[in-house]
Amino acid sequence: MNPPVAARASKTSTPSLHDRLKDSSLLRDRCYIDGAWVGTPSRPVTNPVNGVELAKVPAFSTAEATQAVEAAERAFPAWAKLTAKQRSNILRKWFELIAANREDLALILTSEQGKPLAEALGEVDIGGAYVEFFAEEARRVYGETIPTQRPDARLLAIKQPIGVCGAITPWNFPCSMITRKVSPALAAGCTVVLKPANETPLTALALVALAEKAGVPKGVFNILTGNSSAIGKVLCEHPAVRFIGFTGSTEVGKILYQQAAVGVKKLGLELGGNAPFVVFDDADIDAAVEGAIISKYRNMGQTCVCANRIYAQDKIYDAFVEKLSKKVAAMKIGDGTEQGVVQGPLINMDAVLKVEKHIDDAVKGGAKVVTGGKRHALGGSFFEPTVLSNVKSDALVAREETFGPLAPVFRFKDEADVIAMCNNSPFGLASYFYARDLGRVWRVAEALEAGMVGVNTGLITTEVAPFGGVKESGLGREGSHHGMEEYVEIKYVMMAGV
Ligand SMILES: NC(=O)c1ccc[n+]([C@@H]2O[C@H](COP(=O)([O-])OP(=O)(O)OC[C@H]3O[C@@H](n4cnc5c(N)ncnc54)[C@H](O)[C@@H]3O)[C@@H](O)[C@H]2O)c1
Numbered sequence: 001m002n003p004p005v006a007a008r009a010s011k012t013s014t015p016s017l018h019d020r021l022k023d024s025s026l027l028r029d030r031c032y033i034d035g036a037w038v039g040t041p042s043r044p045v046t047n048p049v050n051g052v053e054l055a056k057v058p059a060f061s062t063a064e065a066t067q068a069v070e071a072a073e074r075a076f077p078a079w080a081k082l083t084a085k086q087r088s089n090i091l092r093k094w095f096e097l098i099a100a101n102r103e104d105l106a107l108i109l110t111s112e113q114g115k116p117l118a119e120a121l122g123e124v125d126i127g128g129a130y131v132e133f134f135a136e137e138a139r140r141v142y143g144e145t146i147p148t149q150r151p152d153a154r155l156l157a158i159k160q161p162i163g164v165c166g167a168i169t170p171w172n173f174p175c176s177m178i179t180r181k182v183s184p185a186l187a188a189g190c191t192v193v194l195k196p197a198n199e200t201p202l203t204a205l206a207l208v209a210l211a212e213k214a215g216v217p218k219g220v221f222n223i224l225t226g227n228s229s230a231i232g233k234v235l236c237e238h239p240a241v242r243f244i245g246f247t248g249s250t251e252v253g254k255i256l257y258q259q260a261a262v263g264v265k266k267l268g269l270e271l272g273g274n275a276p277f278v279v280f281d282d283a284d285i286d287a288a289v290e291g292a293i294i295s296k297y298r299n300m301g302q303t304c305v306c307a308n309r310i311y312a313q314d315k316i317y318d319a320f321v322e323k324l325s326k327k328v329a330a331m332k333i334g335d336g337t338e339q340g341v342v343q344g345p346l347i348n349m350d351a352v353l354k355v356e357k358h359i360d361d362a363v364k365g366g367a368k369v370v371t372g373g374k375r376h377a378l379g380g381s382f383f384e385p386t387v388l389s390n391v392k393s394d395a396l397v398a399r400e401e402t403f404g405p406l407a408p409v410f411r412f413k414d415e416a417d418v419i420a421m422c423n424n425s426p427f428g429l430a431s432y433f434y435a436r437d438l439g440r441v442w443r444v445a446e447a448l449e450a451g452m453v454g455v456n457t458g459l460i461t462t463e464v465a466p467f468g469g470v471k472e473s474g475l476g477r478e479g480s481h482h483g484m485e486e487y488v489e490i491k492y493v494m495m496a497g498v
C-alpha cells in the first residue's frame with residue numbers, strides 16, 4: 001500500500017490539498033505497475049491558481065513503460081478468462097467507490113486543473129457514469145450465428161477482447177477522459193497501461209487507487225507518469241500492445257497514428273475540435289444565449305466540444321450579442337474552490353497567449369471587443385471571459401481551436417451561407433444550432449460535417465451516446481454500446497461436418 005503523500009505546508013496560509021481531503025490516502029505520488037506503487041516522486045504538480053506545489057510524481061520513461069506493458073500482458077489471460085459478470089461486479093464496485101469519494105476526487109481535480117468545483121463534481125459524476133455504464137455493457141458483448149450457404153456447416157461470429165491497451169489522456173478532463181477509455185477496456189476483458197497528462201496526474205492516480213480497492217487484479221490496470229513521447233513510443237511500438245486509445249490534440253494524434261502503423265495497431269483517436277454554434281432568426285434567443293454560455297465557457301473554454309465560433313443570423317445578431325455579452329460580463333472569476341466562481345484560471349500561460357493571439361488577429365481585422373479581451377486582474381493565467389463582434393469570417397479564431405474563454409460572433413445571411421462556413425474546417429467533432437422550424441432542424445443537422453450535433457442545447461455530453469468526430473477530429477467512438485467495439489475483435493468460426 002502506497003504511504004499517503006506526506007502533508008505538505010503550502011506556500012500560502014491555506015491548508016494543503018492533503019489536509020483538505022476527507023481521505024488523504026487518495027493523494028498518491030507514485031505510479032502503479034503490476035500491483036505495486038512504485039517510483040520516486042520528482043516531477044511537481046502545481047495548482048494553476050497560484051503555482052503552489054500539490055505533490056510530486058515519478059518521471060518514468062521507456063524502461064518503466066515496458067515493465068507496465070509486460071505486466072499487462074501477463075495479467076491479460078486471467079482477466080479475459082473471468083466471466084463477464086465477474087468483471088462487471090468489479091467495475092460496479094469501482095463506480096461505487098468513485099461515487100462515494102466524489103468530493104475528494106473533485107477537490108483534487110480542481111486543484112490540479114483549475115475548473116470550478118461544481119464543474120469538477122459534474123465531471124466526476126459523468127466519469128463514474130462511464131464506469132457504471134460499462135459495468136453493465138460488460139455483460140452484453142454478444143456474438144451472432146449466421147445462416148450459411150453450406151448445409152454441412154454452421155457459422156458463428158464471436159467477439160473477444162483485443163488484449164493489452166495503451167491509453168493516453170489530456171489535462172482538461174482528468175477524470176472522465178480516463179474512465180471513458182479504461183472502463184470499456186476492462187469490461188471487454190482487456191488490460192490497460194495509462195499515461196495521464198503531466199499537468200493533471202493526481203486525479204488519475206486517485207482513480208487507480210480506487211480501482212485497486214475495488215478488486216481490479218494486479219497488472220490489469222497500470223498507470224505511469226513521465227516522459228510522454230518516450231512512454232507513447234513504447235505503447236505504439238511494443239508488440240504486446242494491440243490498441244491505443246488517445247485523447248488529445250490532432251497534432252499529437254497524427255504522431256501516434258504514424259507510430260502505431262509500424263505494428264498495425266488498432267487506434268481510437270479523440271482529437272481537436274472547432275465547433276460552430278449557429279443561432280438562426282427563428283431561435284429562442286434567450287435559450288441560445290444560455291446554450292452559448294455553457295458550450296463556450298465550460299472549463300474556461302478548454303473543452304474539445306466548446307463552441308469555437310458563433311454564427312448569428314443578421315436579423316437577431318445585435319440582440320444576441322448584447323444579451324450574451326451582458327451575461328458574460330457578470331461571470332465571477334477566481335479560485336475554482338471558492339463559492340460562486342464560474343471561471344477559474346487557464347491551465348498555463350501558453351493557453352493565455354493563444355487566446356491573446358486570436359483576439360489580436362480578430363481586432364486587426366476589424367472585430368470589436370464587446371466584453372473582456374484582456375488578462376484578469378487576478379494575474380497569472382486568469383483571463384477575462386471575452387465576446388468579440390463584427391469578426392471577419394476568415395479570422396484565425398475561425399480556423400484554429402482557441403481552447404480558451406473567447407466567443408467570436410460572426411454574422412450570416414441564410415442556411416446555405418452558414419452551413420458552408422460551418423463545414424469549411426478540417427475539424428468535425430461537435431456542432432450546435434438553435435432553430436425551431438422542423439424542416440430547418442432536419443436539413444441543418446444532416447448537413448453539418450460533425451460527429452455530434454446539439455440542437456437547441458449547448459451541452460451534449462452523455463455516457464450513453466457515441467462520442468467522437470469526423471475528418472481530423474478523430475477515429476472511432478467512446479461511450480454508448482459502440483464504445484465497446486474499440487476493445488474487441490470479431491472472429492468467425494465455420495464448423496463443417498454437421
Ligand atoms: N475529442 C475529444 O474527446 C477530446 C477530449 C479532450 C481534449 N481533446 C483535445 O485535446 C487537446 C488538449 O489536450 P492536451 O493539451 O492535453 O493535448 P496534447 O495532445 O498536448 O496531450 C494529450 C496527451 O498526449 C500526451 N502527449 C503529448 N505528446 C505526446 C507524444 N509525442 N507521444 C505520446 N503522448 C504525447 C500528453 O502528455 C497528454 O497526456 C485539445 O486539442 C482538445 O480538443 C479532445
Ligand SMILES: O=C[C@H](O)CS(=O)(=O)O
Pocket residue numbers: 172173176302303304305461
Ligand atoms: O474535452 C472534451 C471532453 O470530451 C469534454 S466532455 O466529454 O464533453 O465533457
